[in-house]
Amino acid sequence: MKIVMLGAPGAGKGTQAKMIAAKYDIPHISTGDIFRANIKEGTELGKKAKAFMDQGQLVPDSLTLELIMDRFSKADCANGYVLDGFPRTIPQAEALTKALSEKNDKIDFAINVDVPDENIINRMSGRRCCLKCGGTFHVKYNPPKEEGICDLCGAELVIRDDDKPEIVQKRLVAYHEQTQPLIDYYAKEGVLQNVDGTVDVEVVFENIVKILEK
Ligand code: AMP
Numbered sequence: 001m002k003i004v005m006l007g008a009p010g011a012g013k014g015t016q017a018k019m020i021a022a023k024y025d026i027p028h029i030s031t032g033d034i035f036r037a038n039i040k041e042g043t044e045l046g047k048k049a050k051a052f053m054d055q056g057q058l059v060p061d062s063l064t065l066e067l068i069m070d071r072f073s074k075a076d077c078a079n080g081y082v083l084d085g086f087p088r089t090i091p092q093a094e095a096l097t098k099a100l101s102e103k104n105d106k107i108d109f110a111i112n113v114d115v116p117d118e119n120i121i122n123r124m125s126g127r128r129c130c131l132k133c134g135g136t137f138h139v140k141y142n143p144p145k146e147e148g149i150c151d152l153c154g155a156e157l158v159i160r161d162d163d164k165p166e167i168v169q170k171r172l173v174a175y176h177e178q179t180q181p182l183i184d185y186y187a188k189e190g191v192l193q194n195v196d197g198t199v200d201v202e203v204v205f206e207n208i209v210k211i212l213e214k
Pocket of ligand 1: 009030031032033035052053056057058059060061064084085086087088089162171
């Protein structure tokens with residue numbers, strides 16, 4: 001099963017992607033997490049990506065594609081994956097479609113987690129992340145058991161630099177200009193499914209499972 005998660009930053013697609021990955025035993029591939037891990041390790045890729053991420057801009061397609069194509073070649077991708085934060089532009093989506101079609105393969109579902117812009121800024125201000133394991137929480141909607149501590153690995157939770165309000169605004173602009181057109185792209189491919197992302201995390205997940213198991 002190959003799944004693409006779509007939605008604005010902060011729509012909750014990462015949380016849902018992790019839940020899907022756990023239920024169906026497929027890898028959760030987040031380009032944002034991979035970039036952040038590279039930044040933490042101080043790699044060349046991390047240094048290049050950071051300059052764009054800090055400004056709320058997308059990392060150039062060439063860098064992103066190199067990274068993701070390498071990830072797809074790993075053995076754990078054999079039975080599918082759930083992609084979170086990739087593709088984010090039409091050229092990325094086209095490159096993915098091409099790479100899959102060369103293997104007679106395709107994306108099975110593109111799930112758009114729909115949350116209006118007015119809810120996004122509010123949500124992002126409460127988001128807390130674990131830079132060690134990629135866990136994400138929300139102080140109100142998905143709180144960790146112990147305040148400020150990751151439930152999954154016990155590391156300290158932080159506010160991502162790019163979750164600060166002025167950067168969130170820029171990320172939303174990038175989303176509308178570059179990523180939202182993917183909704184039409186996957187609708188034309190016949191695989192788009194919309195879910196309401198404003199309801200409880202568990203309810204969003206139940207609705208996604210219904211779609212995947214229909
Ligand atoms: P995310 O964790 O998915 O919200 O991504 C955080 C940041 O990483 C984004 O704002 C972009 O700067 C960068 N990024 C992540 N995925 C991509 C992608 N597929 N294409 C370009 N930039 C990306």
